[in-house]
Amino acid sequence: MNQSYAQPAGEDRRIPVTVLSGYLGSGKTTLLNHVLNNRTGLRVAVIVNDMSEVNIDADLIRGGGGLSRIDEKLVEMSNGCICCTLREDLLTEVERLAEEGRFDYILIESTGIGEPVPVAQTFSYVDEENGIDLTQLTRLDTMVTVVNAAEFWTDYQSREKLRDRGQEVEAEDERSIVDLLVEQVEFCDVLILNKCDLVEPAELDRLEQVLRSLQPTATFIRSINGQVDAAEILNTGKFDFERASVSAGWIxxxxxxxxxxxxxxxxxxxxxxxxxxxxxxxxxxxxxxxxxxxxxxxxxxxxxxxxxxxxxxxxxxxxxxxxxxxxxxxxxxxxxxxxxxxxxxxxxxxxxxxxxxxxxxxxxxxxxxxxxxxxxxxxxxxxxxxxxxxxxxxxxxxxxxxxxxxx
Incomplete structure (x- = not known):
């Protein structure tokens, strides 16, 4: 894919975008449904990415009652990952939604095995091969990572690879579960520690401190059933690619x-x-x-x-x-x-x-x-x-x- 980096000029009329990342079972879809049902009049387009042929998360969003069937839209991107195999499809879909001119915001739920960096990069360059320049149409506003407080340590200490759980993107996918978790934690503006009701308070405090050592610059939010104030992840203006690239604790x-x-x-x-x-x-x-x-x-x-x-x-x-x-x-x-x-x-x-x-x-x-x-x-x-x-x-x-x- 040919690409060159560009900065938008003039008055900023671009559509803001929030991307939700997080490993499978972290509660991204529950969070998304909650936000859709508790936003303040924003006309929203939602893109839901699922690796399987049947986009279960999209069905849950559709049945959640948070989207108007008249002036809002749900886009399903299935059987692939928007950080790699469906990346060009993501470019095309976002361009189309932005050019329709009838949405105030775009919310993207990435698949649970997706890495956030390639998705963020999609909004930072001009795709010369396809003639798509999202830098002029959209503004990446917030990168959110959702962490399952109840299962984090089990997954973090696992020796398993994604393919051991049948979750690989392709046959050559050699990523480990823990490497994916770290990728998602170390690149975000907002980290939502979800399912906090399933963890003892002292252990929850300890987990949060460990996560803060891995990602010291993000805003931390604790939640139960994904119940988060929509203002915490919409129109925050937090995302900056250069800052996010050096936000990891080790850096x-x-x-x-x-x-x-x-x-x-x-x-x-x-x-x-x-x-x-x-x-x-x-x-x-x-x-x-x-x-x-x-x-x-x-x-x-x-x-x-x-x-x-x-x-x-x-x-x-x-x-x-x-x-x-x-x-x-x-x-x-x-x-x-x-x-x-x-x-x-x-x-x-x-x-x-x-x-x-x-x-x-x-x-x-x-x-x-x-x-x-x-x-x-x-x-x-x-x-x-x-x-x-x-x-x-x-x-x-x-x-x-x-x-x-x-x-």
Whole structure:
């Protein structure tokens, strides 16, 4: 799909859009029905996305009595996901609804296995291939994620992939349940913690604090049966793509000068592990196998001794771990490559991670957890680094059972 980014000009007459995301069973449809029955005179078009051939959620919305059959509309998008396989269909449907000129608002309920980022991107670029420019017709107002308070920890600690539950988008869909949950939590403006009546108050407080550590910038709302004031998710003006892209807790921790204080009552805190020494592949592999249970989320860049040219990205959520190439270290590039990527005269030596021997090579891992023993975790990670003697050896001779794979 050819695309170019654009900013709308002139008076803003665009139709605002709210997108509801959340894993299956979180209560998105119940929330949507409640909002439709408690809005203040807005003429609304609703798009409901369902992976199955029969759009059950659309039937529930249709029977919920919240939409006028005369001047409002319900659009069903079935048998696919609007974040990938039905993305062009979403573009077309939203354009058509906007150009009808008879709606004040568009509400979109994404499928439970949909990722919010691609949906948000749909409203941020010009689709040159199909000649559709939603940036001139609509304004993405609010990204909402609904979390099932009663089932969150069960799903978060699961080792299952979507295909294990028969929920995959396509045969090649290798996403884990926990990775999807994290995607949905870390990219939103409003997080609705639903089904709160099914969780003890103390446990609910603890869960909310953990979610706030994963997503510290969103507005948090607790609900029972999706009963939320419509004004909390309609015409909020909260969404900003750039801000949302850096709203995740691990990014906030990396960028802040002072680390966030520990939430004393629940022992929830985070820290950045930073070292200018590479990991020994075998010892780091053993460390990953003995993962500290107190760590619920970790993400960052890793320097591995088996490859001194590439940086590696590490991401962990619950029991899911992903280790993949993140591109070349700048100091491994030729002068010509540096000029191509960074421009002439760019001084990389001013980077805080730069030194004369290793350049920009560094490990920076954010760890977020409950009751973490920071000193013990740092000691165990330090033990996996190359020793001073090993730094002077040929790193390629070290035992290396490590391969960049999903775990």
């Amino acid at each position: 906030q921790e990396l960028e802040r000068e002072e680390h966030a204080p520990e939430t004393e009552e629940y022992g929830i805190h985070s820290f950045v592990y930073k070292r200018k020494v590479p990991f020994h592949p075998e010892r780091f592999g053993r460390w990953l196998a003995r993962w500290p249970e107190a760590v619920v989320r970790s993400k960052g860049i890793v320097w591995m001794a088996f490859d001194n040219r590439k940086a590696y990205s590490f991401s962990q959520a619950g029991r899911s771990k992903e280790f993949t190439s993140a591109g070349m270290w700048v100091s491994a590039l030729t002068p010509e490559e540096r000029e191509f990527y960074f421009g002439e005269g760019e001084s990389l030596e001013n980077s805080p991670d730069w030194d004369d021997r290793w350049g920009d090579r560094v490990t920076k891992l954010v760890l977020i957890g409950i009751g973490m023993d920071r000193e013990a975790i740092e000691r165990s990670l330090d033990a996996a680094l190359l020793t001073d003697a090993e730094l002077e050896q040929d790193w390629q001779t070290f035992p290396n059972p490590f391969k960049p794979v999903r775990a």
